[in-house]
Amino acid sequence: MADILQILILGLALGGVYALMGAGLSLVFGVMRIVNLAHPSLIMMGAYVAFWGFRLYGIDPIVMLPVAMVILAATGVLLYKLVFEREAKSAKYSEMTVLLTFAFAMVFEGALATAFTNTQRVTTPDYAVDAIFIGNVFIPLGQLYAGIVSLVLIGALALYLKYSRFGYAIRATTQNREAAELLGVNVNFVGLVSFAIGLALAGAAGALVSFVFSFFPSKHWEWIAILMSLVVLGGMGSILGTVVAAYILSVVAAFVGFFFGATLSTLTFFVALFVVLLVRPQGLFGEKPELA
Amino acid sequence: MSSYDTVDQIVAARKAYNETLAQAADRTRVTWLPVLLLVILALFPLMQFVGNYNYPIHLVLYTLMYVTMASGWNILGGFTGYISLGHSVFFAVGGYFAGMILARYGVSTIIMAPVAGLVAGLLGYMIGLITLRVRGPSFIISSLALVMICRILFEKWQFVGGAAGLSLPINDLPVQWAKLPYYYAFLVMAAFGVWVAYRVKHSKFGLGLRAISKDEIKAESAGIDTRFYKVLAFAISAFMFGMAGAVWGEYLTYVRPNIFVHILYFSVWPALMCILGGKGTIAGPVVGAVLIVAFNEFFVATLGASAINILATGLIMALTLMFFPLGLIGTLARYRKLPRALNWD
């Protein structure tokens, strides 16, 4: 029984981080209908920002988090302006953008690996290896902190989307781009800002990931499938759905890992992705198969 | 105030335009270049009599393997419009199947290649039945998931050697001739791949595939069995990858999950070659394969690191997609600048 509880807690602790990793992806898809396969490689970039901040200047990764967000947001503005704005009129837009983001995933991976080699890295603030004990079960402190920060950021995003004027514009564009445009929303600008926010979230996730998982540039391939499984299960574009899916899959993966070993634990995400795409392409919360 | 007269004029003009297009295609189609290329490549190993051409032979062989795969990928990705980034799965399946037969019974993979292709094709048919139910980005993502799943399965499957893979015997030919069996095998496969692509494109089947790529719902309402067509296209492309993987295993003398289920080299590259050369054209994958292998050689020779290689592949892909989405052959054809020699359609 204690075992079960322990696994559940470990799964939930990671769920928050996965949720944040997927949230930006979901936002970008919602507003721009871009399946951003480069998102995980951008998270990787955020992780390196935090890593070097800690390694060179001893700055705590959670303190580096805003820095990573700003750097990634700037990257987002640049990418949007140089690449995605001009693709908006492309005939096979969704397919085109998938291939393009895939290409950029390779560019970022290659750039990171060239600059920092493929050595396995991890940021090691004190709390990363600490844990608190409650009776027989323990909660790793690093994962706990990362989970809390993730939930705070996602909560802030949700409030912003729900109540700010620009949040209205973002939601409206997600739900009906043409109608939003007709009502006076500058959808291109909304796209730019959402893209930047999405990448800022990738940066934040990267900073947290840097002390939760060990990482190296080519690891983003594994994350692609993991994150895709979250957003696809949650219903592409639904941030709430992504969060719920993150917790579900994270817990399931923790159990699979406990009973069948760590390798098969990752397989959970891949198989879930495959099955969801084929059985219910709209995901848990989607209403129509937008991707199909 | 009727404008029926103008409508008639427009229809007539359209018909005339279509006819000139058809005639132009007829006049520009050439067969001598592919045939000449084939003859030159068949005679190329004779160079071994006058010097050491082991490395150039390796490069040509490597390119030919990619011509086989890119031409196969083209049938699904180019004609049908289903972009797969997971075909390394079929490359690996072919490699493992033929590798196991070689390791157990000593039958050369060159002989087994067509069988390995069939096994991969059959698997492709079955996977296609499932994954081709979704299209567009969903299909692309499902193909990525397939690679991830396949990689883990091969690493866990002890029967085929787990993560260490299979070791295969080295043939006992003298060094300068050791590569030749594989060289000719790949030459035949590449020619076969291009020929199949050509035959498919000019068949009713190929017409159906192109209809699916344009508008699947309309194609279906026009009476095309879209499901069967798509799945068959998937199986044919998987067949090409399976054959290539089979012979590549013996050539390398080992089959290993991290090499064979490699997403960059055996999933992305064939796709990229097609896109760069021109999706849906016959010469496109060939030109793309030559270009990518040449680029790769250049990068490896000048910069060495594999990380730069990934960076360069990504950049080439991004720039091609942004500025030449139709690929080299497609863009040239669009502006009517395509040299006759490269119009193999």
Add this chain to the structure above:
Amino acid sequence: MSLLTVKNVVAGYGDGPAILNGASVDVQPGKVHCIIGPNGAGKSTLLKAICGMLKIRSGEVTFKGESLKGLRPDQVLRKGICFVPQERALFPKMTVRENLRMGGFSMTDKRLLEKRIDEIEERFPILKERRDQHAGTMSGGQQQTLSMARTMILRPEIVMLDEPSLGLAPKIVQEIFDIIRVMAADGITILIVEQNALMGLRCADWGVVLDLGRTLFEGPAEEVLADPRIREAYLGAKKAA
């Protein structure tokens, strides 16, 4: 003096063929105009060209003497022309109240916006009743009411409706046309495209027959209804709903 003049407009989608081949319409202030014509005649295309969703290849669209050519949809909206497309243009996962707020997205005065939303809710009690319900969960007629009511928040001069009766039950259609008359009584100039030509013309002051991308006939709605040639070609097969 016409409020909006469309003159010899040629337009189409992307690089495709021209759908409009020199369409012309005169929109009179304060009247209800109904554009009829068979499928593919270019009716919806005309509205999209006016509101800036499609590029006008040649011809002229002037509103109060100013050209609308080359303006973006949000700019046309600011001039006072609202467009309700066929798909109703609602945000399915936003509440009714949030949808109304989106209607005033281009307004900067938040208090004025809330005041106008309150007014709208007074006039359309159903919207008040459902204010916290997601728009996507309402019935077709309620959705159409919402999208029409939403345009009134901006107090526009012209409202263009693309097939407001599409997919609605006959009884509901009558309600929708009643709302159109109410809007017209408020002094809003209305331009509707209607498949249900008889119904549309009966509600309208002015009729326009469009076919093959050109204006075939324009005149008072009763005249269009009475013209035997038009009755035969465009109204004959249609049963009154």
